[in-house]
Each structure stands twice: as C-alpha cells, then as structure tokens.
Amino acid sequence: MRSKGMANYIAFPIGLLKGFEMMEFKEVSAMLSSAMAYALYLNGQRFGDLEQAADVLAIKFHDIDDAYDRGEGLYKFYxxxxxxxxxxxxxxxxxxxxxSDSEKLVFAVYCGLRSILGKKKYTKSNNKHLIARSLGFKSFKDLEEIDVPIYWRDKYFSTPNKIRYHLTEKILINEISLNWGMKYYSLRNRGFYFGFNISQESLVLNAEMARKKNRLLELKKGKEEARQKALKMLASLPTNNRNFTPP
Known part of the structure; x- marks a missing residue:
C-alpha cells in the first residue's frame, strides 16, 4: 500500500512532448496515457509488484498488464x-x-523545467535549454537540427524579444512563478536559477554565492594566464639582458 504522506508523481521521457503543440485533446490524452504507462513500468521495476506500483502512482489502470507492456516499449524507445x-x-x-493553446504551452514549459531540475532542490539553466526541453528535445542543438517548422518555436521563441516577452514574462514570471510555486532568479544574460521546494531568499543567496565563486575562479584564472605569459616572455630574453622594460 502507498505510504502515508507519499507524493504521487509521474515520471516520463521528455521526448513524449514532441509535437505536443499540434495535438488535439484526444491526442493529448493518449500521450499522457503513455506517460502513465511509462511511470507504471518504472515503478513496477522498482517494487516488483504492479498493484503496488499503480497504488503509489494513485492510478487505476483498465488493463494493468497491457499498460506495463506499453510502458516497457516506451522505456526501450526513449x-x-x-x-x-x-x-x-x-x-x-x-x-x-x-x-487552450496557452495552457498547453505553460504545461510544456513546466515539464521542461522539471526535466532540467530533476531531483535537485534548485539549478541554473538558460532560455535555449528550456525551450528545447519544452518542445521535447534533450538540447537546443538537437532542436536546431530539425528543419521542419515547429509552431511554438516559430511563433513564440524565434527572436530574443519574443523569448523575453512570452517565455520570461508571460510564462515563467506571470504563470509558473505566480501559480505553480516556482522560485525564479534571473542573472540577465547569464541564465537563471530556479527551484520549487526552496524559498526565494535561499535561491537568491545560492545564486549570488555561485556567481561570486565563479568570478573568483575567473580572476584566479586570469592571474595565472598573466603569470604564464610573463614567464614565457622572460624565458625568451637573453640571460644578460638587465634593461628589459615590461610592456
């Protein structure tokens, strides 16, 4: 039986979201049915008992054996x-x-965020990575290799201004942060930090600590590069040259 207080989560491959923007209601339901079958297979492997696996998911399957088999096929495919x-x-x-189209888009971006976050309390990402995941792709490089038109990419994410307005302002800030419990902290052109089970103060603190650490590493790297350059320059001078003036 399901443990008291256990949250019911469904895990499924991000690849199922490919073409989600063009799916009609019946196709969306079919896609999510596949997601539930995939989650059943994962839990079946974990618990070794399909009834327990379904109970943990809080799902009643019409044909649990068929769902498990479909999930296994999806597991191998993805x-x-x-x-x-x-x-x-x-x-x-x-x-x-x-x-609606806008509700589906918010859902897709939310799925993209969850796939990036994984089991971490918070993480850093960027717009390109999130867009790719929201459209069902592992990386933006994979997305760029697709030549066929992709409706959401072309309509909402084709220019920096569209990304800033539709993704950052309308979806991340006005929807997912406001209504879905996400904490969000942007570092301008250096990406953004986000998490769900974390306070806004903790997220900002961790982001700024990470930024300070990176700046110190960059400073240290710059000093070492300057040192190596100076040593190389000194090594190239004649040993009796005492009048050398550094540039």
Whole structure:
C-alpha cells in the first residue's frame, strides 16, 4: 500500500512532448496515457509488484498488464531521454480536460523545467535549454537540427524579444512563478536559477554565492594566464639582458 504522506508523481521521457503543440485533446490524452504507462513500468521495476506500483502512482489502470507492456516499449524507445517528474493531479487535469493553446504551452514549459531540475532542490539553466526541453528535445542543438517548422518555436521563441516577452514574462514570471510555486532568479544574460521546494531568499543567496565563486575562479584564472605569459616572455630574453622594460 502507498505510504502515508507519499507524493504521487509521474515520471516520463521528455521526448513524449514532441509535437505536443499540434495535438488535439484526444491526442493529448493518449500521450499522457503513455506517460502513465511509462511511470507504471518504472515503478513496477522498482517494487516488483504492479498493484503496488499503480497504488503509489494513485492510478487505476483498465488493463494493468497491457499498460506495463506499453510502458516497457516506451522505456526501450526513449532510452537515454531526460525524464519529467510531475504531480499526478496535474497529469490527470490535462488528461481529462481540454486545454487552450496557452495552457498547453505553460504545461510544456513546466515539464521542461522539471526535466532540467530533476531531483535537485534548485539549478541554473538558460532560455535555449528550456525551450528545447519544452518542445521535447534533450538540447537546443538537437532542436536546431530539425528543419521542419515547429509552431511554438516559430511563433513564440524565434527572436530574443519574443523569448523575453512570452517565455520570461508571460510564462515563467506571470504563470509558473505566480501559480505553480516556482522560485525564479534571473542573472540577465547569464541564465537563471530556479527551484520549487526552496524559498526565494535561499535561491537568491545560492545564486549570488555561485556567481561570486565563479568570478573568483575567473580572476584566479586570469592571474595565472598573466603569470604564464610573463614567464614565457622572460624565458625568451637573453640571460644578460638587465634593461628589459615590461610592456
């Protein structure tokens, strides 16, 4: 039986989101049914008992053996794909209820964030990485290799101004931060930090500590490079040259 207080989360490969922006309601439900089957397979491997695996997910499968087999097929097909882990109630909401284009977009970005965050309390990312994950791709490089039009990429993320308005302001700040419990801290052109189970103060503190550490490392690296350059210059001088003036 499910442990008291255990959160119900569904884990599924980010690759299932490919083409999500063009899916009709029935296709969205089918995709999320696949996500639930994948999660059942993972839990079945973990617990060794399908009924317990389903109970932990808080899902009643019509044909649990068929769902497990479908999940196993998906596991093999998407091997190596980053995983999304989100609350079962969110999956059920999109599985049972038709959503608008903007609601689907927010859901996709949320899935992208969860796939980047993984099991960490907070992490650093950037817009390109998040866009790729939100569209079902592992990296932005993988996304760039796709020549066919991708509706959300072309409409919302094709220019820096569109990204700033649609992704940062409308989705990350006005939706996911406000309504989905995300803590967000931007470092301008150097990416952003985010997390869910962390306070805003802790997130900012960790981000600034990391930035200070990186600046100190860059300063140390710069000094070492200057030192090596100076040593190389000295080594090239005649040994009896005592009148050398540094540049």
């Amino acid at each position: 091997e190596g794909s980053p995983l999304v882990s989100i609350n079962t109630s969110i999956v059920f909401d999109f599985y049972k209820n038709e959503k």
